[in-house]
Amino acid sequence: MLGAAIIIFRETLEAALLIGIVAAATRAIPGRGLWVSGGISAGLAGAAVVAAMAGQLAALFDGVGQELLNASILGVAVVLLGWHNAWMSAHGAELAADARQIAQDVREGRRQLSAVLIVIALAVLREGSESALFLYGLVSGGEVSGVAAAGGGALGLLAGATLGLILYAGMLRIPMRWFFTVTSAFILVLAAGMASQMARFLIQADMLPSLASPLWNISSVLPSDSPVGILMHALVGYEAAPAGMQVVFYVATLLTVLAAMQWARRAPSSLHERAYR
Amino acid sequence: MKLPSLSSLLIALGMLPGLALAADPEFTLAIRNHRFDPTELRVPAGKKIKLIIDNQDSTAEEFESHQLNREKVVPGKSKAPVFIGPLAPGRYPFIGEFHSETAKGVIVAE
Numbered sequence: 001m002l003g004a005a006i007i008i009f010r011e012t013l014e015a016a017l018l019i020g021i022v023a024a025a026t027r028a029i030p031g032r033g034l035w036v037s038g039g040i041s042a043g044l045a046g047a048a049v050v051a052a053m054a055g056q057l058a059a060l061f062d063g064v065g066q067e068l069l070n071a072s073i074l075g076v077a078v079v080l081l082g083w084h085n086a087w088m089s090a091h092g093a094e095l096a097a098d099a100r101q102i103a104q105d106v107r108e109g110r111r112q113l114s115a116v117l118i119v120i121a122l123a124v125l126r127e128g129s130e131s132a133l134f135l136y137g138l139v140s141g142g143e144v145s146g147v148a149a150a151g152g153g154a155l156g157l158l159a160g161a162t163l164g165l166i167l168y169a170g171m172l173r174i175p176m177r178w179f180f181t182v183t184s185a186f187i188l189v190l191a192a193g194m195a196s197q198m199a200r201f202l203i204q205a206d207m208l209p210s211l212a213s214p215l216w217n218i219s220s221v222l223p224s225d226s227p228v229g230i231l232m233h234a235l236v237g238y239e240a241a242p243a244g245m246q247v248v249f250y251v252a253t254l255l256t257v258l259a260a261m262q263w264a265r266r267a268p269s270s271l272h273e274r275a276y277r
Numbered sequence: 278m279k280l281p282s283l284s285s286l287l288i289a290l291g292m293l294p295g296l297a298l299a300a301d302p303e304f305t306l307a308i309r310n311h312r313f314d315p316t317e318l319r320v321p322a323g324k325k326i327k328l329i330i331d332n333q334d335s336t337a338e339e340f341e342s343h344q345l346n347r348e349k350v351v352p353g354k355s356k357a358p359v360f361i362g363p364l365a366p367g368r369y370p371f372i373g374e375f376h377s378e379t380a381k382g383v384i385v386a387e
Contacts (some may be wrong), residue, residue, distance in 0.1 A: 009376065054337065055352045063357045066350060130339070130350055134375050137336030137353070144348050204347055206301075206327070206360040213362055214346060224343045 001152040004138060010154025011131045014234040015043075015123040016164030021190060023089065024171035025118055025183035029109045033230025039117040043124025049126060051132035064205035071205075073122045074198035080115045081191040082257040085184050086264040087112055186235070188257055193237015196246040196251035203243055301360070305329045308351070309340050311376035322366040322386040328359045338380065342371035345384070362386070 019036065026032045050057065050069075057065045074101040131153065138149045174182050198207040222229050232238035237250060302324060307314040311334060320326050331339050332351040340359060341348040351357045364386035373380025 003377075054350070057354060058350075058352050058355060066357075133337045133350055133352070134339070137338075137375060141334075141336040155346055200346065204349065204360055206325075206358075210325075210363075213364065219344070224346075239346065241344070243346065 001144065001148045001155075004135065004144070004149055004152025005155040005159070007134055008153045009159045010156075010230065011127045012157050012160030013163060015127045015229065016160040017118055017234045018123045018190060020164035020166075020168035021183065021186045022084075022116055022119060022169065023179075024168050025084070025187060026113065027172065029113055031109070032113060032116070035113040035117045036120060039120030040124055042117070043121040044128055046125035047128025047132055048120060050129035051136065054129070054133055061205075064207070067201040067205035068207075070126060071198045071201040074194045074201070077119050077122050078191045078195045078253060080119050080200065081187050081194070082260060084112065084119075085114055085187050085191075085257055086260040088180055088184055089261040090264040102208075119206070128237050129225070133156050136188040153271055184261065188254065188261075189236040191257055192250045192253040193233070193235075196237045196239070196242065196250040199246045199249040200243065203245055208245050211248065213243045214241035215247055217241040279327045284313070295359045301325045301327045303327045303329060305331055306340075306382070308332045308334055308373060308380065310334065311338070311373060311379045312382055313371075313380055313382040315372065316382040317385060318382065319387060320362070321355070323363050325360060326364075328361055330359060331356045337375065339374040340371060341374040342369060342384075344369040345371060347371075 019040065023032070023036050026036075054066075054228075057069060059065065061068055135149050135153050138144050139146050144152075171179075171183060192200065199208060203210045203213075217240060220241060222232070222238070224230070224233060224238070224240040229238060229240065242250075283308065302321065304320055304326060306318060306319055306328060308330065330338075330349070330351045332338050332353060332355055335353040337350055337352045339348060339350045345361050345364075347359055347361060349357060349359050363386070364384075366386050369384040371382055371384065
């Protein structure tokens with residue numbers, strides 16, 4: 001049961017931290033709670049479907065269907081998170097100054113929240129489907145009872161969710177003056193880490209060259225599977241031994257999103273005109 | 278809604294690759310009763326390898342190796358490829374994460 005708890009905890013962690021960060025970052029947008037919980041529910045439903053179809057999915061595209069699905073999910077999430085950051089660069093100041101003002105523009109807030117919903121749903125779907133497969137295997141393999149598997153799963157889920165909540169609560173304590181800078185920074189590295197994972201799946205599927213495998217290996221300093229390594233992986237995409245292509249994706253995403261944020265900050269008025277047109 | 282930032286990000290992500298055509302050396306790792314067979318697999322160093330995970334159990338397994346930087350869920354009664362390398366000579370341990378007490382092995386690149 002403890003083994004099940006640990007595995008579910010590790011599967012849950014990334015999604016939980018992402019939800020914590022995104023929920024904090026959108027706190028000034030009215031109706032956010034509904035969209036966040038909607039994203040989680042949609043993700044869970046999707047995870048059940050993906051887990052049920054795992055056999056067929058894995059057989060697609062010469063056996064790399066799973067990698068392509070994961071890479072696509074990560075790619076969409078990277079784009080949406082990057083877009084979120086650009087939007088926040090243009091509007092963060094207003095949100096901080098007067099949350100009510102933005103409440104009047106419900107339409108624009110809703111657009112932003114629908115992106116949040118998709119990001120959360122995809123994260124839950126990706127990690128939830130693997131958890132479902134694992135738990136199903138435990139029970140059908142007859143190694144443990146359904147009760148023990150459910151108990152272990154619940155324990156792991158609880159632990160993951162708790163870490164997400166702690167991160168969320170911690171972020172809410174950040175003074176408003178720094179708040180959007182900090183949440184944007186978190187989302188920036190989160191997106192870069194996801195881009196690097198996306199590259200890893202494509203290398204694993206032989207659809208991208210690795211360039212160097214690995215480019216460096218600092219496993220002796222901070223192993224990927226140590227507690228700190230796991231946490232850093234979930235937060236900033238840390239890997240002890242990344243392939244060259246992963247580093248390329250990481251840096252390219254960092255630079256692209258930063259450029260988009262700069263652009264949005266300098267041209268907030270044009271953004272407004274577009275949005276209201 | 279079409280922010281230019283969104284489209285530029287899409288373009289950045291659009292540099293998706295063509296399929297590689299070269300035939301890479303293939304090696305098969307079977308899973309039976311939550312154990313790998315063979316538990317030690319020798320592969321040539323400096324070459325990309327196509328590893329076929331043949332899961333003969335009825336339950337799913339996750340092939341995972343931090344040293345190789347790979348993880349892949351293989352559903353029960355199915356085969357799935359994982360591309361690894363080119364590897365520097367050395368030992369690369371791997372586990373089946375869903376049954377890590379029994380499912381262990383090592384890839385030796387030489």
